[in-house]
Amino acid sequence: MEVTRVKNISEEIFIEKYIKGNQPVIVTDGMEKWDLERFTPENLKKEFGDEKVQVYNDLFDLQTIQSLEQYIDANFSRSESEGPAKQYIRWYTKLKEVEFYWSDSVFESLKKSWNQPYFIPSTSLVIPSNKEAVERNINEYSYPYKGLFISGRGSRTRLHKDPFMSNAVLCQFYGKKEIYLYSPNKEKDVMVNNEFVDVKNPDHAKFPNFKNLTPDYKDVLSPGEIIFFPSGWFHDVTCMSDSVSITWNFVHEVQLDRVCKHIEKNPEDDQLEIMRFFLRNEVPEDINSKELVEYLQNKFMAKI
Numbered sequence: 275m276e277v278t279r280v281k282n283i284s285e286e287i288f289i290e291k292y293i294k295g296n297q298p299v300i301v302t303d304g305m306e307k308w309d310l311e312r313f314t315p316e317n318l319k320k321e322f323g324d325e326k327v328q329v330y331n332d333l334f335d336l337q338t339i340q341s342l343e344q345y346i347d348a349n350f351s352r353s354e355s356e357g358p359a360k361q362y363i364r365w366y367t368k369l370k371e372v373e374f375y376w377s378d379s380v381f382e383s384l385k386k387s388w389n390q391p392y393f394i395p396s397t398s399l400v401i402p403s404n405k406e407a408v409e410r411n412i413n414e415y416s417y418p419y420k421g422l423f424i425s426g427r428g429s430r431t432r433l434h435k436d437p438f439m440s441n442a443v444l445c446q447f448y449g450k451k452e453i454y455l456y457s458p459n460k461e462k463d464v465m466v467n468n469e470f471v472d473v474k475n476p477d478h479a480k481f482p483n484f485k486n487l488t489p490d491y492k493d494v495l496s497p498g499e500i501i502f503f504p505s506g507w508f509h510d511v512t513c514m515s516d517s518v519s520i521t522w523n524f525v526h527e528v529q530l531d532r533v534c535k536h537i538e539k540n541p542e543d544d545q546l547e548i549m550r551f552f553l554r555n556e557v558p559e560d561i562n563s564k565e566l567v568e569y570l571q572n573k574f575m576a577k578i
């Protein structure tokens with residue numbers, strides 16, 4: 275089944291139907307005023323070719339550090355005989371004080387060429403922290419967990435779900451991506467011992483329930499389209515051509531319950547480090563999971 279496509283959608287309806295309803299959707303008119311030409315491989319190479327980038331495999335294991343130009347030359351425009359690309363640039367903005375090739379300066383420079391999509395709420399957000407109740411514009415704000423994804427034809431992000439029940443927004447600037455989506459209630463079929471099935475090459479001995487399982491949605495994301503991955507949905511993304519996208523994560527207050535339940539069930543989840551980072555201006559860095567849930571419930575209590 276294909277993902278529902280909508281346009282001219284209000285923030286209220288997006289919140290109600292898709293964030294609260296926890297359903298995926300593709301919005302087809304969210305990038306109309308953006309400068310997509312700025313994001314072509316040729317232009318990115320010209321503007322940022324010397325920048326160092328992290329290059330990953332089809333999950334999130336770092337393979338190498340190289341320049342953007344080196345990556346594009348080796349992985350884009352590959353001929354049939356060279357075969358598909360296997361490596362993938364996931365270029366995130368700064369999450370913590372560690373030596374890393376973050377993308378902050380590149381995002382700063384690209385700022386005028388895109389924007390926060392009109393239907394994505396910028397208030398009432400649990401993540402990113404919004405203590406001062408000011409609006410958060412994904413584009414203006416230095417936003418940990420925002421990334422530029424640059425990837426040659428054939429490269430892939432294998433099945434996973436995003437951390438701490440956050441949603442992801444994926445904006446497609448260049449090329450096409452094939453997307454498989456499995457709903458959160460398929461967890462026992464696609465995940466065993468914290469390992470995700472490779473949906474395109476499943477190990478049936480390890481994932482016996484996966485047999486004959488079809489994705490809830492299978493679709494192709496084209497330039498100018500934005501897909502919303504709701505919290506807890508499993509997604510697998512394969513580049514059908516050379517590709518450039520931007521992605522980020524957020525949590526809206528209508529989902530607070532789900533996030534708190536996740537924290538209570540998984541108090542040792544490594545990914546909570548990211549949650550703590552987002553809330554660093556509000557809570558002590560070493561806050562434990564129980565206190566974190568209490569803090570969030572109190573903060574949003576008036577509203578739930």
Ligand SMILES: O=C(O)CCC(=O)C(=O)O
Pocket residue numbers: 423430431436442443444451503509511512519521522
């Ligand atoms: O585009 C991809 O390869 C993966 C996207 C993704 O996992 C996300 O946006 O959360």
Ligand SMILES: [Fe+2]
Pocket residue numbers: 434435436442509
């Ligand atoms: Fe993801």
